[in-house]
Amino acid sequence: MNNSYEYDASFLGLLSLIKYLLKGKIKPYNIIKDDYQVDLFTNIIKVKVTKDEKVMDFFVSRFGSQTMHYVYYVFLSSYPNKEIVIYYYLLNYLKYGPKVIYKRDLKCVRKVLELNKKVGNEAHKLKGFVRFRELKSGILYAEINPDNDILELLAKHFMNRLKNEYWVIKDVRRKIICIYDTKKIYVTEEDNLKIIDEVSKNEIMFKDMWQDFYHTIAIKMRKNDRCRLNFMPKKYWPYIVEMEDER
Amino acid sequence: MELKEKLNILADSAKYDASCSSSGSMRKGEIGSAHISGICHSFSADGRCISLLKILLTNVCIFDCKYCLNRRSNNIKRAMFTPEEICTITLNFYKRNYIEGLFLSSGIIKSPDYTMEQIIKTVELLRYKYHFGGYIHAKAIPGANMYLLKKLGSLVDRMSANVELPTEDGLKLLAPDKSSDKVSKIMQYVKNSQNKNFVPAGQSTQMIIGASRETDLDIMQKAEDMYQNYKLKRVFYSAYIPVNQDKCLPSLITPPLKRENRLYETDWLLRYYGFKVSDLLDDDNPNLNILVDPKASWALKHLDEFPKEINKASYQDLLRVPGIGVKSAKRIIKSRQYFRLEFKDLKRMGVVLKRSKYFITCNGKFDLNKEFLKKEFIEANLVLGEKANSSSNIYQLELFHE
Structure with missing residues (x-):
């Protein structure tokens, strides 16, 4: 029988479950979120684990903060079996220690590296590609549609950068929003905030100026669409305001 | 205004x-x-x-x-x-x-x-x-x-x-x-x-x-x-x-x-x-070769300095190999402290074997038959490899200008 273990979709929930599995020397067939669609041959096991902040301290002291950083980025990725990747990576860490990250012959290590690159790259790219528009209320509002769950990483970046502004970023794929009120960040489901998406008077003027600037700055004799697409893939275009007329 | x-x-x-x-x-x-x-x-x-x-x-x-x-x-x-x-x-x-x-x-x-x-x-x-x-x-x-x-x-x-x-x-x-x-x-x-x-x-x-x-x-x-x-x-x-x-x-x-x-x-x-x-570059060759990148061009002129053994070569020597960049050279140095490296490991580290295979050995072995280690053959392959990657017609134009 395929024994799959269920967790509550949170990072701490996953860590708590993995701690339970590692302690009991249990090898799961898979680790799944509570809304995961499973086939008939899968036996779902629900374990009551105590989930609290202390589990994070346990993992950091046992595996080191670098490892937990790797693991967290895997968790933010959209890879369907990321949980079992994390489990096997940590299991191998227990066997090999910190040098496990260099063992690229292990599939879980390759996956951890690959997903870290993906998540890190997308977060970095979006730090540039996010476009805010100024609403009538003065709030800056942006929508994103990233492959990975990077909203929190972005929010931390903008908290430094636009620290005296009110801003909201919405992940349209995951239907979550991040609100910043010049002091703190709040992450919540989109239904909890009604956004009146009417832009300020100045907004149209500056958007217009930016679009002009974007076209002016290109050197016609150097036109290179392939190069542009490499750096700025089409999937991001719907939310990049200067690409409006090329979408 | x-x-x-x-x-x-x-x-x-x-x-x-x-x-x-x-x-x-x-x-x-x-x-x-x-x-x-x-x-x-x-x-x-x-x-x-x-x-x-x-x-x-x-x-x-x-x-x-x-x-x-x-x-x-x-x-x-x-x-x-x-x-x-x-x-x-x-x-x-x-x-x-x-x-x-x-x-x-x-x-x-x-x-x-x-x-x-x-x-x-x-x-x-x-x-x-x-x-x-x-x-x-x-x-x-x-x-x-x-x-x-x-x-x-x-x-x-x-x-x-x-x-x-x-x-x-x-x-x-x-x-x-x-x-x-x-x-x-x-x-x-x-x-x-x-x-x-x-x-x-x-x-x-x-x-x-x-x-x-x-x-x-x-x-x-x-x-x-x-x-x-x-x-x-x-x-x-x-x-x-x-x-x-x-x-x-x-x-x-x-x-x-x-x-x-x-x-x-x-x-x-x-x-x-x-x-x-x-x-x-020197007074006899004051311009770069348009057909092949400068590192490959250097390597082709210094074939006697190769091959480099991946498990022994210094960081500086690894950097001289076409197809090995700063990132992959660092990965090689770090990884080989723990494991002996083979060709399949190199691929996973981002080394471009298509370019580097003429210049390196792993544990004394080449990744290709030695009869292919002739300068003309290597040069042709490195140039052709680039041509396939280049989509711009500017490249073609300059080919004829040279």
Whole structure:
């Protein structure tokens, strides 16, 4: 029988479950979120684990903060079996220690590296590609549609950068929003905030100026669409305001 | 004149400056912060990154450099921003996350000192009145008073002065109002004063490629000289775009983009791979091979120094192998402390075996039959490999020019 273990979709929930599995020397067939669609041959096991902040301290002291950083980025990725990747990576860490990250012959290590690159790259790219528009209320509002769950990483970046502004970023794929009120960040489901998406008077003027600037700055004799697409893939275009007329 | 029209004119006049990097600073302000690795915010139709609001303060200029759109003798629309106008655009673009900061350059209006004072006024407003902590790259105006340079340097993240042409002859011919002494003086000053409060992201410069008769050797020697003497962060190479007709200028149909690309590859070899210009170019071979990249070209001339054993070679030696970059060389060094490496491991580390297999062994073994280790065969394969990757017709054109 395929024994799959269920967790509550949170990072701490996953860590708590993995701690339970590692302690009991249990090898799961898979680790799944509570809304995961499973086939008939899968036996779902629900374990009551105590989930609290202390589990994070346990993992950091046992595996080191670098490892937990790797693991967290895997968790933010959209890879369907990321949980079992994390489990096997940590299991191998227990066997090999910190040098496990260099063992690229292990599939879980390759996956951890690959997903870290993906998540890190997308977060970095979006730090540039996010476009805010100024609403009538003065709030800056942006929508994103990233492959990975990077909203929190972005929010931390903008908290430094636009620290005296009110801003909201919405992940349209995951239907979550991040609100910043010049002091703190709040992450919540989109239904909890009604956004009146009417832009300020100045907004149209500056958007217009930016679009002009974007076209002016290109050197016609150097036109290179392939190069542009490499750096700025089409999937991001719907939310990049200067690409409006090329979408 | 409307602000929008001014922006169009003064962005159009600024776009031939290649630099747009925004890395190397960790400044923080009430609005804005610099990011140590820099951030690209968009990419224009030519594939170049847009990171900074790249504009001129004015395109009015008392100089008459042959290659420049803004030269005195050109009949074009002229405009000038007020410092407040630049602040308005910068801050509004910045808070919408269009840009990482400002790149402010200018034509020479009235005098170098006056021009520099206007640039300083603008940057002072941004930093002191609006507490802007985003990235600012400003041009230093050659010939301006040193105390102005000191003032500007304490406000910006990066400062640059363009040498434009690598030799004095080139300058005399195409930019008679400019002198390389004045640019060197700026570079010397910035080098001596640089610290975390003065031009923290360092200085850069630019050379125009293909407007004058200089060889790649001239260009790279000048670059190497500047990297060594003035500790420049970057030298930019900008393929000459024919914006003016002039009997002193070559009549080009396409800008020499492939040549520019080869020069950048060489620049990387100097900065990150431990190469010297004399390894790659000399009086008998003063120009880079357009067909094959400079590292492969070097390796083909030094086949006797290969193969390198992956499990033993030093970091510096690994960097000399075509198909091994800085990242993969570091990974090899790190990984082999723990495990003996084989070819399948190299592939997983990002080593390009297609290029490197002629130059390396793993545990004494090649990844190919030794009869393929002939120079002609390797050369043909390295050239063909590049051809497959290159989609631009410019490449084809230049093939016939050679």
